[in-house]
Amino acid sequence: MKKSFLYSCIIALFLISCKKEIEKINDTLKDTSSSTSETPAVKQDSIKKDSVVMKESVPPTMQETGFYNAFILPKDKKMRDSIYSEFSKKYSERERYAILALNRLDSKNKWNADTLVVPAKIDTTLMSYSPFPMQMDVLSGVKKFVIFSYPIQAYGVYSNGSLVKWGPTSMGKKAAQTTRGLTFANWKKKLSTSTVSSEWKLPYNFNIFNTGGIGWHQYDLPGYPASHSCLRLLMKDAQWLYGYADTWVLNPGGATTKAKGTAVMVFGDYKWGARKPWKKLLDDPNSNNISVEQMSKLIEPNIEKILKEQANREKVVDSMKMAKAQIEQMPENPKTLAP
Structure with missing residues (x-):
């Protein structure tokens, strides 16, 4: 009789401890899922802020001054690639050749300038811009x-x-x-x-x-x-x-x-x-x-x-x-x- 009572007490204690452990695990899982769901939100905010900063740091690609305009090239290579891609879309191969020539550049050295001087009207023969x-x-x-x-x-x-x-x-x-x-x-x-x-x-x-x-x-x-x-x-x-x-x-x-x-x-x-x-x-x-x-x-x-x-x-x-x-x-x- 005493033995059966003792066994019953041990089993009851075991069940209570298991229940508490399960509750702890559930709480931990909730905390983990909560922190996981919050993290992307923080990153997204950060990304949004960074993208705004990057966008604002890009200079205007073209500054119009009259007969000749300034095509600005930033120092950052990725930004340069993006802007030069725009440059390539805007001007034909012959026009790009003429623009680089005016800036004493060949295509190999197109990144050797922070600013390209671009005529408002492109003459691919260059004769319209002759200094002679x-x-x-x-x-x-x-x-x-x-x-x-x-x-x-x-x-x-x-x-x-x-x-x-x-x-x-x-x-x-x-x-x-x-x-x-x-x-x-x-x-x-x-x-x-x-x-x-x-x-x-x-x-x-x-x-x-x-x-x-x-x-x-x-x-x-x-x-x-x-x-x-x-x-x-x-x-x-x-x-x-x-x-x-x-x-x-x-x-x-x-x-x-x-x-x-x-x-x-x-x-x-x-x-x-x-x-x-x-x-x-x-x-x-x-x-x-x-x-x-x-x-x-x-x-x-x-x-x-x-x-x-x-x-x-x-x-x-x-x-x-x-x-x-x-x-x-x-x-x-x-x-x-x-x-």
Whole structure:
């Protein structure tokens, strides 16, 4: 009897403790589910706040100022990608090419700017934005003339005084500046290897300072003077100039020059550390323009030499053509009379 009573008490105590344990577990589960359901709400609020902050930190992509507008590029890469995606949708491939060219950039270096200067009206030929005069009377007798401006990192091409092409360039950096003055086109090669590094391949290289190894060719345009004295160009421009300019004519043996090539001039000084000149277009559309008077002052002291070398070249080329024609007219197997 005592034993059965004792067993009953033990069982009752066991059931009571189990019930309490179950209640504790249920309470714990409730607390856990409650905290779990509250956590996402906190995260969502946080996400909302963050997204608002990010949205507010994105600058306006386009600041309209008139003839030229500013396309702002933020520092954050993801934001840049997003904005450049918008840029790509807004402008065609040819328009993007022109915009980058105005900013002295190629597509590889499109992120090298915090602001892109964008014309309100896009002219893919770039001629509407030329900093060079459209007509130079002093060059009216010069068939071909190429000029490079250090201050604005641009080149211009004149045929009989009329501007036929212009574009961006990246000339010698501060420590290795491009030689200034009048020179003439020498030799050319479709793919040269740099004398500075054998790893640097230079498409459509056209030498203009033979002893210095300086020439124009295609290479990166990062938006500032960056070369080792050469004059970097966009690929299309390098190809065009490769076919346009005339090479020198050498005497037999190749040691001396019989006739010089196309006249080329490099002038001016770049303002190192100052605001990039093309960005000044946002304030003044004419800020990069070179006047007829400025150009005339550069060319007039050299025009006599340019015309003299041009005349000599024409004479040499004509004599070469005549000699070639005479050779072609000769019979392949001329008959000789018997003695």
